[in-house]
Amino acid sequence: MLYSLAIKNILASKSRTLTIFLLSMFATAFFIVYVAFTNGSHEQMIKSSVEIYTGYAHINAKGYQEESDYDHLIEDAGQIETFLNQKPFVSNFSPRFETYALLSQKEKTVGSMITGIIPSRESSFSHLKSSLVKGSYLEDNDTRAIYIGSDLAKRLSIDVGDEIAMISSSLDYSTAADLFKVKGIFKTGLFDFDSSSAFVNKTYLDSVMMSENKASYFVVSFIDNKAADHYVETLNNDLPQNYEALSWKTLLFDLVQLIQVDSLFGYISISVFFVVIFFVIMIFNYVNIYARVRQIGLLRALGFTPKDIRVLLFNELLIIALLSVSFGAIVGAVITYYLEIYPITISGLAETYKEYGIISDTIPTHFDTFTIIWNALSIFILNISSMFYPIYKINKLSVTEAMRYV
Amino acid sequence: MYKIAFDLAWKSLIRRKTRTLMVIMMIALSLSGLLFLQGLYDGMVSHMINTSIRSDSGEISLYAKQYRLEKTIDYHIDDPRAIKAYLHQSKEIDAYAIRLSGEGLVATAHKSLGATLKGVRLEDERRFGDFDTFLFQGKFDFGPKKQEALIGFKLAEKLKVTTGNRLVFTAQDASGEINAISFRISGIIKSGNLAVDEGSVFVSIETMEQFLALPNSATQIALRIKDKSQVNSIQSMLQKKFSTLDVLRWDELYPLLIEMRDMMDIFNWLSYAIVFAVAALGIFGVILMSILERMREFSIMMAIGTPYKNIRYQVISEAFIMAIAGYIIGAILGLGFLVYTASSGIDLRYYQAGLESFGLNAILYADIRYHYFFQAFASVFFATSLSILWPLHVLKKIKPIEIIQGKML
Amino acid sequence: MRYLLSFIIILSSFLYGSEADDIIKAVEDNLRGDFMYAKMRMIVTGQRGERTIEMESWSQGDTKSFIKILYPKKDRGITFLKLDTQMWQYVPKIERTIKIPPSMMLQSWMGSDFTNDDMVKESSMIKDYNARLISKTASSATIELLPKPNAAVVWGKIIVDVDISNKVPTKEIYYDDQMQKVRIMTFSNIQRHGSHNLPMIMELKPLDAEKKKNSTKIIFEKVNYDTPIDASYFSKNALKRYSN
């Protein structure tokens, strides 16, 4: 009875119902899109740092993070290879051999990081290949070909096709030296990386450095990179004693903290937003209820108890809240989904800020069902919590007060 | 007649205390939150800009052409005395700092790292950017024999050194010779400028001139401009005057900071827009509802001859009384937050690594600027104005007699 | 290899004639020659086991020296030239001469526990220390060397044991600024070559925790102090010319 009366009431005062409905719906949609933007930009930050080169997880010998020298290498890369092959949740992996070397061209000599990679395997989960700006990417059978960062190329004043000398220490500490031809130049937008990195086909570099079947570390990506932490834990349980797996959260600790700080500020902003929405909905509920105070007085006169009134009003507001929040969630989700597929593009953004690692003109949005449900639920809870005071307030009026209320 | 309307508006608000207070609280709380956020963000950005200007670039820096690109002492300013004399008499320039820097290697018995050795005059730096306030540990002094150095705190951490320890700095001098020189650490600098904190060692410029075999030279002359609004014109004036040098503004030297400031501005603007869009919706709803609810009353007022503009004025007054009350409370509350955060700061030491990697202190301080309050007022005013348009439109279209006779209720 | 020795031994000719100074001066005079040719073996022990490098060195005074690697075969013909404080390396495999940049100075030299910096440091740094006699017997003395305030040296102090009669050091302990031991160098098998006494075996042991297993041993196989060395060894052309 109370339920059908609630529905009748909702339908009776259409304009009020509609206002509350629209407000709550917009708030929900707004919130969902806002969070999607925030998460999108964080995702972008992670992507630009993690996916360009670092990768979602590393496996290295214990101690390598502290002292990245030849004493802390993976001595039997084949063993790790076999190990990773047996893990169904590992989607991709590739060994890297990183070493410090001198690159020299005529008068200029620059110390840089030379990394041996397996070009075909690398291209499937880092952005090395897509960051190519000139020349071409490495191939698995390349020998004296080097793929070099744009700023490093600038420092050495070299271009595609030029020859440069590399001198380093091979694994037995004998001098490893070779001449390479610049095959391609890349630019990821990460300045430090672009100004000090160069890549060589690992098979060939191994022959120069005597590092066959050795690796500095393995980069690993998973079938679901969001669960990287969990998989890393699993890997750590199974790995041979002297090896460790590290997730990007450990590898890029500063970045993770930065994102946390940014999220913290995001939450502060959102809480301001929440305060406003809370009040707005409460005010709307309040006004809505008070607009009908005479009717409520009448119902009380007819024998409704305050509890009946409470249930009645609660039902009414609950129905509106439920409908508006779910509708808002759907609208928000659709907008978010649309923006993820067709992101907002500000032309020239990448051009202007390419020095700082912004490599696309689009403003990223992240669609995530769980987040959307969570967001909608928060607004719903906000909605419900904003009902109590107005309902409490109206039940404090006596029947005659209510009936005479003008 | 406006007095009557205003009186009615005032009484309406007093009579409906709860909802009036709710609206005022909504405006006040959201406003104070926004003011707080804005101050905090501005505080962060201006802190970074400020420390970069104070610890390095000034508003304008002069370099030898090519130096910015090559960063070697081959491209130094020879004999800066003429420039110095000019700067000294120039009225636009508040302070200047002449520096001679060289890239090299800083070593202890255990470890060595690449770093920049900066020859400076502490007195000049103090005048230039209160550089002494960056001192984190030790004393702000190069010692009687100019054999002591100040070191960035991150570099000190990486080298595992502290005050009193000795460092050996190795670098190539002007003739290509690799020389070494040792310093004792007299103080540790924590400036918030990453380049300084992570990779700089400050020594006396006389020692540096000797060490690099570059007597009477400089790699950078940084200037503090008195009138910040004149920076661009002074830059072009200086560029004309010293055509053989690069004359660069701080924002050209630290473009990332500008980008960050722009981002923060966009973010602030967006927050304002979103929050006030919702707040406007709130005010709108309250006004609309209170009009719908009082339709009969307004109708009767109109029927007995109250002019429409009187009623309009009443509605406008109601909205703006709430808005202004909300603004005042919000502004006071926000100012309170800001004053507290500007003096005591917010302790985010938990996120220290992230913040410091960004060149920020783990304790954030807010900025307080007049324009926040004007901007906030404008926002409240705008949101309120916008939110009463539709309710007034509804009011204007009513046919009093129909409402009195119950056709619309 | 002259500079290697100078690096190890600290001479101080300008000090007023205390006994410690006299002893150090005597050692310096003994080790110093106008010219020096040496053929030696360097045995580097590290985490990965042991390897041997053979080389020849020509030097004149403190400031000029030339090194040629003879063994292992892979590295044969690699040459180093040091003039004053600068250092070049020639690699025959790529036929390139590279100037070692300052940023590489603290990198290990040929995988040993010596750094490039150790190799180029002038013996003039000897004037960076004040000597103090700690103990003395008829045949030996222990001397403490403390860096002078302005000296561009990383060590906090060095304790040297000297064989007085042969005018050679027997042991040197290097301390860092906090007076923690950083490395120990020992000298043995003293032989006479013309007018000079030389310890034919030198061993360097770093004491850092992560380098516990490391050590570098240099064994002199042939030494000649008294034959002048052609000036052509000390030019950049020599790097390639004497590579074979």
Place this chain on the structure above:
Amino acid sequence: MKLTHISKIFFPNSLKEVKALVDINLTFEDGEFTTLSGESGSGKTTLLNIIGGLERPTSGSVFIDELELTALSDKQMADYRLRHIGFVFQAYNLISVLTVRENIGFIMKLLRYDEAKINKRIDELSGILQIEDILDKLPGQISGGQQQRVAVARAVASRPKLILADEPTANLDSKNGERLMKMLRSLNEKEHVTVIFASHDRYVLEQSKRIIVLEDGAVIEDR
């Protein structure tokens, strides 16, 4: 006051077309105490609204003295209402946020009477209408009968030429209704205001000096 050829058609030229008033011609003298009577839908309220300038007739004119009311603009009409006509509606006539005193004085205030004059008038009226005790109360705090008396006080306060009352007793019990009518009658006599009711309340009819009965938009009786 003269009404000539007043017709009112709602929703003209549509299926819902209602002829509320058909060619009404009436004259009212000053000091009348008249009731427009008739069944619901007879057009009495519409006629009252047209007299009061709240509604415009589809055709015909209303003259008050020499002024053609129906020719005025909305704004002029509102001003005319303010100055010359007092209204009493069925219920909830009062401005809820104003006290009884402020409600009575509201029109006078709009007309810029000075404070002393307003207070004097309120005292005068509250005596007649027996509302002295509730002058400082809010409308929500007084009974329906009292509310209507206050509404009457407000309507007559500025001494308009004409008081129009639409079913003023409909929401009152008979006792309160009688009381209200008595008071209106005495005001009519004391202050010589013209009062026109729209009502079918028996008691209102009993008190009226003239009764005009409407049926289907036409005057069928005028006595």
